[in-house]
Amino acid sequence: xxxxxxDTPIGAVQLFRAGPAGEGAPPLVYVHSAGGETHLEVLDExxxxxxxxxxxxxxxxxxxxxxxxxxxxxVVFHLLDVLDALGLGADAPRPLVVGTSLGxxxxxxxxxxYPDRVAGLVLVNPVGLHLDDAPIEEMFGRSPAELxxxxxxxxxxxxxxxxxxxxxxxxxxxxQVEIPxxxxxxxxxxxxxTARIGWDPYLHNPKLRGRLHRVTVPVLVVAGAQDGLxxxxxxxxxxxxxxxxxxxxxxxxxxxxxLERPQELAALVxxxxxxxxxxx
Amino acid sequence: MRFFSFHLMPYIGLDPAYDGPAWVTCPNTLYDxxxxxxxxxxxxxxxxxxxxxxxxxxxxxxxxxxxYGLMPSPNLIASALARETTSMKIAVVGNxxxxxxxxxxxxxxxxxxxxxxxxxxxAGMVVGGGPEYYxxxxxxxxxxxxxxxxxxxxxxxxxxxxxxxxxxKHFRIRYVNPWPRPVQQPHPEIWIPGxxxxxxxxxxxxxxxxxxxxxxxxxxxxxxxxxMFRDACEAEGYEADPLQSGxxxxxxxxxxxxxxxxxxxxxxxxxxxxxxxxxxxxxxxxTSVRSLANVLKGAGTFMLNVDDWDEIVDGRYAIxxxxxxxxxxxxDSIGRLGVGNVLGLFQLGSLPxxxxxxxxxxxxxxxxxxxxxxxPSPSSRSLRDGIPAPRALARxxxxx
Numbered sequence: 001x002x003x004x005x006x007d008t009p010i011g012a013v014q015l016f017r018a019g020p021a022g023e024g025a026p027p028l029v030y031v032h033s034a035g036g037e038t039h040l041e042v043l044d045e046x047x048x049x050x051x052x053x054x055x056x057x058x059x060x061x062x063x064x065x066x067x068x069x070x071x072x073x074x075v076v077f078h079l080l081d082v083l084d085a086l087g088l089g090a091d092a093p094r095p096l097v098v099g100t101s102l103g104x105x106x107x108x109x110x111x112x113x114y115p116d117r118v119a120g121l122v123l124v125n126p127v128g129l130h131l132d133d134a135p136i137e138e139m140f141g142r143s144p145a146e147l148x149x150x151x152x153x154x155x156x157x158x159x160x161x162x163x164x165x166x167x168x169x170x171x172x173x174x175x176q177v178e179i180p181x182x183x184x185x186x187x188x189x190x191x192x193x194t195a196r197i198g199w200d201p202y203l204h205n206p207k208l209r210g211r212l213h214r215v216t217v218p219v220l221v222v223a224g225a226q227d228g229l230x231x232x233x234x235x236x237x238x239x240x241x242x243x244x245x246x247x248x249x250x251x252x253x254x255x256x257x258x259l260e261r262p263q264e265l266a267a268l269v270x271x272x273x274x275x276x277x278x279x280x
Numbered sequence: 281m282r283f284f285s286f287h288l289m290p291y292i293g294l295d296p297a298y299d300g301p302a303w304v305t306c307p308n309t310l311y312d313x314x315x316x317x318x319x320x321x322x323x324x325x326x327x328x329x330x331x332x333x334x335x336x337x338x339x340x341x342x343x344x345x346x347x348y349g350l351m352p353s354p355n356l357i358a359s360a361l362a363r364e365t366t367s368m369k370i371a372v373v374g375n376x377x378x379x380x381x382x383x384x385x386x387x388x389x390x391x392x393x394x395x396x397x398x399x400x401x402x403a404g405m406v407v408g409g410g411p412e413y414y415x416x417x418x419x420x421x422x423x424x425x426x427x428x429x430x431x432x433x434x435x436x437x438x439x440x441x442x443x444x445x446x447x448x449k450h451f452r453i454r455y456v457n458p459w460p461r462p463v464q465q466p467h468p469e470i471w472i473p474g475x476x477x478x479x480x481x482x483x484x485x486x487x488x489x490x491x492x493x494x495x496x497x498x499x500x501x502x503x504x505x506x507x508m509f510r511d512a513c514e515a516e517g518y519e520a521d522p523l524q525s526g527x528x529x530x531x532x533x534x535x536x537x538x539x540x541x542x543x544x545x546x547x548x549x550x551x552x553x554x555x556x557x558x559x560x561x562x563x564x565x566x567t568s569v570r571s572l573a574n575v576l577k578g579a580g581t582f583m584l585n586v587d588d589w590d591e592i593v594d595g596r597y598a599i600x601x602x603x604x605x606x607x608x609x610x611x612d613s614i615g616r617l618g619v620g621n622v623l624g625l626f627q628l629g630s631l632p633x634x635x636x637x638x639x640x641x642x643x644x645x646x647x648x649x650x651x652x653x654x655x656p657s658p659s660s661r662s663l664r665d666g667i668p669a670p671r672a673l674a675r676x677x678x679x680x
Contacts, residue, residue: 070422141414141561181573188572192421192565199419199564 001039001047006055008081011064015082018044019051026119026277027051027088027095028269031079031103034139034194036060036186041262046269053095055082057106059193061186069196072109072205079110083117094119096276098269100258101125101230102194102203108238111219112211120218120276122269125230125255126238127203134231136203140191150228153254160256212241219245220272222265224253246272281614281655283648284371285330285640286339286528286623289323289357291316291347292630294554301558302347303411316350322633324357326626326640328364333644337369337402339528339623341473342376345415348555355389362397370397373471373492373623374404378423379416382453383430387437391462399463404471404492405431407480413563421565424479426450438467471526476505476578477571478512485512488524492623495528496556498581499596499613502527505578506617522620522657527613530598531624532631533642537601543635544600544628545589551629556584598628603646610647611654620657 001016016038019025028050030043038054038061046052058078059066069075088095097118099107104126111118127136137150148155148163155164198204219242223235232249239247248268253260294302295310327338340357343349351357354372361370370393375386386405394401407427413420429448433456436446442457462468470487474480475494484491491509493502506525513520530548534540560582567575583597592598599609614622626643627636 140564181576184572184576185569188564189569195419195564196421199413199421200417202417 001043001052001054006082006085008065008078008085010058010068010078010081013058013063013065013082014038014056014061016054016056017052018047020048025049025051026273027053027086027093029083029088029095029097030054031097031099031106032057032060033099033101033103034190034198036190036193037100037258040258042258042265042269045262045266049270050096050273053086055079057193059196060190066189066193066196069193072106072197075106075197076109076113079106080114080117088117090116096120096122096269096273098122099124099126101127101255102198104128105203105205105208106197108208108212108215109205111217112208112214115214115216118217120220120272121215122220122222122272123235123238124222124257124265125224125227126221126234127198127230128205128208129234129237130201130204130206131231131233131237134233136231136234137229139203139229140195140199151254151256153224153226153252153260157256157260159259209237209241212238213243215242215244217244218272218276220248220268221245222248222250222257222268224255224257224260225249225251226254227257229255281652281657282336282523282621283651284337284339284369284526284621284623285327285333285335286341286373286625287323287327287627288341288343288349288625289319289351290551290555290627290629291350292319292550294347301561302555303558303561304345304414306345306347306558308345310347319350323627324360324364326633326636327357327361329637329640331365331368333640334648335368335644337371337400339371339373339404341373341404342406343409344379344412346411346558348559355393358393358401359396362393362400365397365400368400369402370400371402371471372404373402373473374406376406376408376412377430377434378418378426379408379412380430382451383433384437384453384456384458386430387434388458388460390434390468391438391458391460394462394464394468395460397463399468401462401464401468402471403468404473405434406473407566409559410561410563410566411558413566414561419565420563422450423566424568428483435467435470438462474505476501476508476574477567478508478574479568479571481505481509481512482515484524485509485516485520488516488518490524490526490621492526492528492621493619495530495625496583496597497578499616501578501581502617506619508574510618520618522618525617525619526621526623527617527619528623528625529596529613530600530628531606531610531626531643532598532600532628532639533603533606533647534638535602535642537605540601540605541589544598544631547629547631547635548592548598548600549629552583552586555629560584603642606643607647607650610651614651614655620655622651 001018005012006015056063097107104123105128144163144166148160152160221235221239239245330338340354342354344352390403443455446453470489472484473492510520532544626639
C-alpha cells in the first residue's frame with residue numbers, strides 16, 4: 001500500500017491506498033477498529049478490484065488531530081473532510097465503506113447523517129449499540145491475553161499467540177516495566193484515541209438506534225459466530241432494523257474476523273459490492 | 281519543617297479467600313458494615329490525637345470503590361475533624377476535581393470546612409487515581425482538561441466577586457456565586473499530589489502551589505521527582521521553597537529495630553499484597569504521551585513489586601525502627617529530597633489501634649523534636665505567607 005498525508009482542518013492524517021492499475025476502480029474506504037489496523041490480507045485481496053483507501057483516524061498511528069475528537073460526531077465531520085479531500089463527493093463516485101468494530105460504528109454514524117455520501121456499508125462486528133440483555137464486554141484495562149480470548153476463535157492464530165506471549169503487559173503500569181516504550185506507545189495511543197470516542201457512553205451512541213432508518217443504502221452486516229467482545233445480537237439487531245440490510249454470520253471467527261477469515265470476508269464484499277452499486 | 285499525620289482509612293479483615301484486586305471490582309459484599317463502623321470511629325480518634333501530640337496537621341484523601349482507603353468523601357471526614365480539633369491544619373489531599381460536576385461543589389465544601397474549622401483547611405486538588413475513571417466512567421482522556429478547567433473555576437469562585445458566568449469546554453454554569461466564602465483569603469493553601477507527570481509539576485510551579493509526591497516508590501524516584509519539580513520552579517523564574525513540596529511515607533517507631541519489624545511486618549504486607557493490587561491501573565488517555573516515559577521509569581520500583589523486607593528498608597518504602605533509626609533515616613531522606621513537609625502514614629495496612637497509638641506517641645515524643653531542631657523553619661506560617669503570591673492572584677482585587 002502506498003502511504004501519503006492528507007491535510008484536514010484538524011491536522012494532517014496518514015493515509016494508505018492500493019488498487020488495480022489504471023483508472024476507474026470503484027473506491028472502497030476502510031475504517032479501522034480500535035486497534036488502528038491498516039495492513040490486512042483482506043484489503044490486499046480487495047485491492048485487486050477496488051481502489052482501497054485506508055485513512056488513519058485522528059489520534060491513531062501518525063495522524064494528528066486526536067485532541068479534536070471528543071465523540072462519534074467529531075469523527076463523522078472528520079470523515080466528511082477526508083471524503084471531500086479525496087474527491088469522493090456527493091456527485092463524484094461514492095465509496096463502499098467497510099468498517100470493523102469501532103470503524104463499523106463510525107461508518108453508521110456517517111451514513112445515518114449523510115447517506116448520500118456512501119454507496120453502501122459493510123459492517124464487520126460493529127459496535128455502536130447498547131443492548132440490555134447482551135452488553136459489549138469490557139475491552140479497556142484488559143491484558144493482551146484476555147483480549148485475545150475475546151477477539152479470536154482460534155488462539156493459535158499468530159496474532160493471538162503473540163498477544164498471549166505479551167501476558168505480562170497489562171493496563172497496569174506497575175507491571176509494565178519490562179516493556180520498551182516503543183512497543184507500548186502505539187497501543188497506548190490507540191486505546192487513548194478509542195477512549196475519546198467510546199469510553200462513555202461505552203462503545204455506543206444511545207441515539208444511534210433511533211436513527212438507523214436514515215441509512216437508505218444497502219448494508220452487509222458480517223458477524224463472527226464466536227465473537228467474545230460483541231454478542232451476535234448486535235449484528236442481528238442492525239440487520240433487523242436497518243432498512244436494507246443482510247446478515248452473514250461467519251463460523252470459525254470471533255471479533256477479529258478480518259484476521260481470521262480474510263478470504264471469506266473478501267468474497268462476501270465482492271458479492272455485495274454490485275448490490276450497493278446497483279442501488280445508487 | 282511541618283509534620284502531618286496522614287490516614288488512608290484502609291479496610292482491615294479483607295476475606296483471606298479473596299485474591300483479586302482491592303479496587304474497582306473488589307466485591308462490596310466483602311465490606312462488613314459492623315467492622316467498617318468501628319474502623320471509622322477508631323480512625324477518626326487516631327486523626328484527632330495528632331493535635332495534642334503536636335503535629336502541624338492531618339491529611340485525608342479521596343478514593344472510591346475500594347478496600348485500600350475508605351474515604352469516598354474526605355470532606356465529610358474533614359468536617360468532623362473541624363469540629364473535634366481546634367488548632368491543627370486539616371489537609372484534604374485532595375478532592376478529585378474531574379469527578380465533581382459541577383466543580384463549584386468543591387469550592388463550596390472546601391469553604392464550608394474552612395469556615396467550620398476557623399481557617400484551618402489545606403485545599404488539595406487532584407486528578408484522581410486511574411481506578412476512579414473506571415468507577416465513575418468519567419472519560420480518562422478528558423482527565424487533565426477537566427482538572428485544569430475545574431481548578432480555574434474553583435480558584436476564580438474564591439477570588440472573584442460573584443455572581444459570574446463560567447463557560448469552558450467541560451463545564452458551563454450560568455451563575456457562579458458560592459456561599460460560604462473561605463475564611464482564609466484569598467483562599468486556603470493549595471496542595472497538588474502528583475506521580476511524576478511533567479504537566480502536573482509545571483502547573484504547580486506556575487501557580488506556586490505545593491507538590492506532594494504520590495508514595496510507594498523507591499527513594500531514588502522521589503529524589504528525581506522533587507529535583508524535576510525544583511527545576512520546574514526555576515523555569516518559572518524562582519527558587520522553590522521547601523514548604524512547596526511534601527513526601528508521603530509510611531513510618532513505624534517502636535522501642536528497638538527488632539521490635540519494630542516484628543510488630544509491623546505482617547501489617548505492611550497486608551497493605552502491599554492485599555490493598556495495593558489494582559491501584560496502578562492506568563485507563564487509556566489518562567497519562568499524556570509526554571509523561572508516559574517518566575511514569576514508566578518509576579513503575580519498576582513501585583512497592584507492589586517489592587517482596588523482600590530488606591528492599592522495603594533499603595528503598596525507604598517505609599521508615600521502620602527505633603526512634604534513633606527512624607530519626608537518622610528521616611534526616612538523611614529529607615536532606616536528599618529537600619522537602620519541607622513530611623506526611624507520615626502512621627497507620628498502614630492492618631496495623632491495629634494500640635500499635636498505631638504507640639507509633640504516633642513515640643514519633644511525636646522522640647523523633648519530631650529532633651527533626652524540628654535539624655530542619656528549623658516556621659511551622660505556624662502558611663505557605664501563602666512564606667512565598668510570593670501568585671501573579672494571577674496579586675492582580676485580583678480583594679473581595680469586599
